[in-house]
Amino acid sequence: MSRPPLSWFACLALLGAPQAGAQAVSEPSARPAAASTPAVKLGSDIQARTLKNGLTVIVWPDHDIPNVALANWFRVGSRNERPGITGLSHFFEHMMFNGAKKYGPGQFDRVMEANGGANNAFTSEDVTVYLDWFPASALPLILDLEQDRLQSLAFDPKVIESERGVVYSERRSGVDNDNAGALQEQMQATAFVAHPYQIPVIGWPSDIESWRMEDLQRYFKTYYAPNNATLVIAGDVEPARVFEQVEATLGTIPSQPAPEPVLTKEPEQQGERRIAVKKLAQSPLLQVAYHGLAANDPDAEALELLGLILTHGDSSRLHRKLVDETRTAIRVQGTTAGGFDPSLTWFYVDLPPGGDLAKTEALLTAELNRVVKDGVTDAELKKARNVALATFWRKLETNDGRARELGRAATFRGDWKALLDAPTRYEKVTRDGVKALAARIFNPDHRTVGWLVPTTASATPARSEAAR
Numbered sequence: 293m294s295r296p297p298l299s300w301f302a303c304l305a306l307l308g309a310p311q312a313g314a315q316a317v318s319e320p321s322a323r324p325a326a327a328s329t330p331a332v333k334l335g336s337d338i339q340a341r342t343l344k345n346g347l348t349v350i351v352w353p354d355h356d357i358p359n360v361a362l363a364n365w366f367r368v369g370s371r372n373e374r375p376g377i378t379g380l381s382h383f384f385e386h387m388m389f390n391g392a393k394k395y396g397p398g399q400f401d402r403v404m405e406a407n408g409g410a411n412n413a414f415t416s417e418d419v420t421v422y423l424d425w426f427p428a429s430a431l432p433l434i435l436d437l438e439q440d441r442l443q444s445l446a447f448d449p450k451v452i453e454s455e456r457g458v459v460y461s462e463r464r465s466g467v468d469n470d471n472a473g474a475l476q477e478q479m480q481a482t483a484f485v486a487h488p489y490q491i492p493v494i495g496w497p498s499d500i501e502s503w504r505m506e507d508l509q510r511y512f513k514t515y516y517a518p519n520n521a522t523l524v525i526a527g528d529v530e531p532a533r534v535f536e537q538v539e540a541t542l543g544t545i546p547s548q549p550a551p552e553p554v555l556t557k558e559p560e561q562q563g564e565r566r567i568a569v570k571k572l573a574q575s576p577l578l579q580v581a582y583h584g585l586a587a588n589d590p591d592a593e594a595l596e597l598l599g600l601i602l603t604h605g606d607s608s609r610l611h612r613k614l615v616d617e618t619r620t621a622i623r624v625q626g627t628t629a630g631g632f633d634p635s636l637t638w639f640y641v642d643l644p645p646g647g648d649l650a651k652t653e654a655l656l657t658a659e660l661n662r663v664v665k666d667g668v669t670d671a672e673l674k675k676a677r678n679v680a681l682a683t684f685w686r687k688l689e690t691n692d693g694r695a696r697e698l699g700r701a702a703t704f705r706g707d708w709k710a711l712l713d714a715p716t717r718y719e720k721v722t723r724d725g726v727k728a729l730a731a732r733i734f735n736p737d738h739r740t741v742g743w744l745v746p747t748t749a750s751a752t753p754a755r756s757e758a759a760r
Contacts, residue, residue, distance in 0.1 A: 334688075335712045338698070339531040343539060345547040346519025350708050351534045352526040352694050360431055360527035361691035362424040364438065365699040368515035369418045370491040371554055371632065377503060379459065379495015380511050382415040386455045387508075388422065389413075393444030397451065400437055407433055417489055418631035419703060425692060428528040432537055439541040442516060447509060456500060463494045472640065475569050475579055475744045480636070482567050483581050483740040487558040489635055517548035522702045526694040558583070558634070565740040570747050576643045577744035578621075578652055582733050584637035587630040587704035593680075593717045594729045595637065599626050600676035601668050601726075602659075603639070607675075613659050614641065620652040632704065637733055649743050660734045667727035677718050684714055 340350045369381050389411075391397035404411055409426030426434055467473040477492050484490035494500075514520075523542065525534055561583060585595055602609050603626030606616070614621040623642040629635030643652055687693035701711035 335709075337531075338708065339535075340702075340708060341535055343518070343543045345543060345545060346517070347538070347542055347545075348522040348702065349535060349538050350522065350524045350698050350702060351529060351531040352524070352691075352698060353529050353531055354526065354691065354694075355528050357691075358428045358528045359691060360426055360428050360434075360525060360529055361695040362422075362426075362434060362438075363524045363692075363695035363699045364422045365522040365524070365703045366420045366422075366515060367418070367520050367632075367703060368420050368551075369416050369631075370493045370495075371417050371488050372515065372551065373488060373491050373495075375496075376499060377507050377511065378491045378499040379493075380503065380507065381420055381515075382493055382495065383455065383459055383500075383503070383508075384512060384516070385413045385415045385420055385422075386458060387445065387452070388441050390451045390455060391446040391448065392440040393446070394440040395437060397446075397448075400441065403437060404430075404434065409434065415493055416631070417491075417493060417629065417635070421696075421699065423692070423695075431525075431529065431534070435537055435541040439545065442518075442542065443545045445512060445516075447505065449505070452503075452505070452508065456503065459494070460497070460500050463497065463500065467492070467494060471569075471571055471573050471744050472577055472579075474571060475577055475742050476640075478567055478569055479579050479581055479740055479742040482565050482742075483561075483583070483636055484558055487556050487633060488554060489558070489629075489631075489633065513548060514551050518542060518545050519547040520551060522699055524695045524699040524702070526698070527691040554633070561738045563737050566742070567740070568743045568745050570745045572748070573744060573746035575645045576647050576649050576746055577742075578639075578641040578643065578649055578656070579742040579744075580639045580641075580653070580656065581636040581740045581742075582735070583738045584628050584635055584733060585630060586632060586634045588706070589630075589634070591725070591729050591732075592630060593714070594721045594725050595628060595630075595733065596680060597673065597676040597718070597721050598663070598668070598726050598730060598733075599628060599637070600679050601672045602626055602663070604676070604679060609659055609663075609672075610639070610656065614652060614655055618651075618655055619644075620647060620655060624656075630704070649745070653741065653743075657736075660730070663727070663730045664734050667723055667730070670723065673721070673723055673726065677721065680718050681715060684718075 335352070338350065338352045340348065342348050370378065373380055389400050391399065395403060401411070404424065404426065407426065407430045409424060409430055411425070412423045414421055414423075422438075424434055424438075467477050480492065481490045523538065525538075585592055589595075600608070603611070603624055605611065608624075610624040610626070614624050620643065621641045622644050623640075625640040626638060627640075628637045639656060641652055641656065643649065687697050697711050698708045702708040705711075
C-alpha cells in the first residue's frame with residue numbers, strides 16, 4: 293500500500309486503486325517506438341489470439357530497439373476476496389517470486405537478471421499484474437520462467453510464513469503507521485457497505501494472520517488459470533513466432549472453471565457518511581470520496597478531464613483555492629479508481645499543522661458546487677484535454693507503456709482496440725458533458741468525508757502487547 297499518487301492522472305494510469313507491489317525494480321527506459329514510422333497507422337501491426345486453454349495473447353511488434361516488455365494481467369484483486377481471506381490477491385503477488393518446480397526459491401529474479409532482465413508487479417482492487425522487461429533474445433527463457441511459476445508454484449510452509457510476515461510488515465508501514473493510509477482504509481470501508489471494494493488490498497490484520505494452506509491452494513487454482521489472464525508482449529518480436537512460443541509454454545497449462553462472478557452491486561448511498569480517525573500526527577488530513585464510475589463507463593474520459601481541471605498542477609482549481617488563495621492546505625490531490633465496477637472519486641487534502649478541517653472542507657465543497665452550478669471554461673477543458681492526450685501518447689512511446697495500456701484496455705474495456713480510440717473519446721468531451729457529470733458525481737448524499745484529527749502522545753492509548 294502507498295500514499296495517493298501526486299496527480300489525478302497518475303492514479304488513472306495505475307488504475308487509481310490502492311495498490312501493493314512486491315518488487316522494487318525499475319523498468320528499463322526506452323526511446324520512442326513509433327517515431328520512425330509516422331506513416332503507419334498506430335496499432336495496425338498489433339495481433340491478438342486466444343489459445344485453446346483460454347489465455348488471451350496480444351502482441352505489439354516494434355523493432356526500434358532489441359528489447360521486450362511483457363505484462364501478464366490476471367483478473368483478480370481484493371474485489372474477489374471475502375471475509376477470512378482478505379489480502380490473498382496481494383499475498384500471491386509475493387508468492388509468485390518465491391520458487392516453483394524448475395526454478396527454486398530466489399531463482400526467478402536471479403535467472404532473469406543474469407539474462408539482462410528486470411521485473412515488477414502490482415495488485416489492485418480488480419487485477420494483479422506481472423511485468424517483465426528483457427532483451428528480445430531472452431523471450432524463450434522468460435516464457436519458461438513464467439510457465440514454471442504458473443504451472444508449478446511451490447507452497448512451502450516456511451516460505452508462506454516468511455511472506456506472511458513480509459505482508460504484515462507492509463501493512464504496518466503503509467496503513468497502521470501511515471496516517472493517510474489509515475484514513476483511506478477507513479474511508480473505503482465506510483463508503484461501501486455491500487460491495488467487496490470495501491476490502492483493503494493489503495488485507496485485514498486478522499485475515500493475514502490466519503490464511504490456511506487450503507485457502508491459498510484453492511485461490512491460486514481458481515484465479516491463476518490461463519483463462520483468467522491476458523498476456524501482452526510488446527517490442528522486438530514477430531507475432532507469429534511469439535504465438536508459437538507462448539503456445540508451447542503457457543499454452544500447455546490447463547484451463548479451469550471460470551471464477552464465480554462478483555454479482556453484488558453497491559446500493560445507492562442515501563446520505564453523507566462521516567468518519568474521524570484520531571492518531572498521533574503533526575497535521576490534520578481531509579479526504580472526501582464520492583461514488584464514481586466504472587472504467588468502461590461512457591463518461592470515463594469526461595471524469596478524467598474534470599479531475600485534471602480540479603487537481604492537476606498549480607493552476608488547477610482546488611490548488612489555487614485551497615493552497616494559493618486561502619492557504620488552508622499545503623497540497624491537494626485527486627484520484628479515481630475506475631475498475632470493473634463503479635468505485636470512488638477521491639480528493640486528498642494535506643493541511644498545515646493546526647489547520648482548520650471544517651473551513652478547508654467547506655472551501656472544497658464550495659468549489660465543487662461551483663463546477664456543478666457553472667461548469668468549466670473552454671480554456672480549462674482545452675488544457676485538460678491537452679494534458680490527457682500528451683500523457684496518452686507519452687505512454688505509447690515505450691514498450692512498457694504499450695504493454696500496460698493494451699492490457700488495461702483489453703481487461704477493463706473488453707477489447708484492446710479501445711486503446712486506439714482513446715484520443716477520439718477525449719475529443720468528444722464537451723463543457724456541457726463535464727457539467728452534467730459534475731452534477732451526477734458531486735451529489736452530497738453520495739459522499740463520504742474523513743478527517744484525520746491529530747492527537748498528542750499522552751492522548752494516544754498504549755498498544756496491546758499482542759498487537760503485531
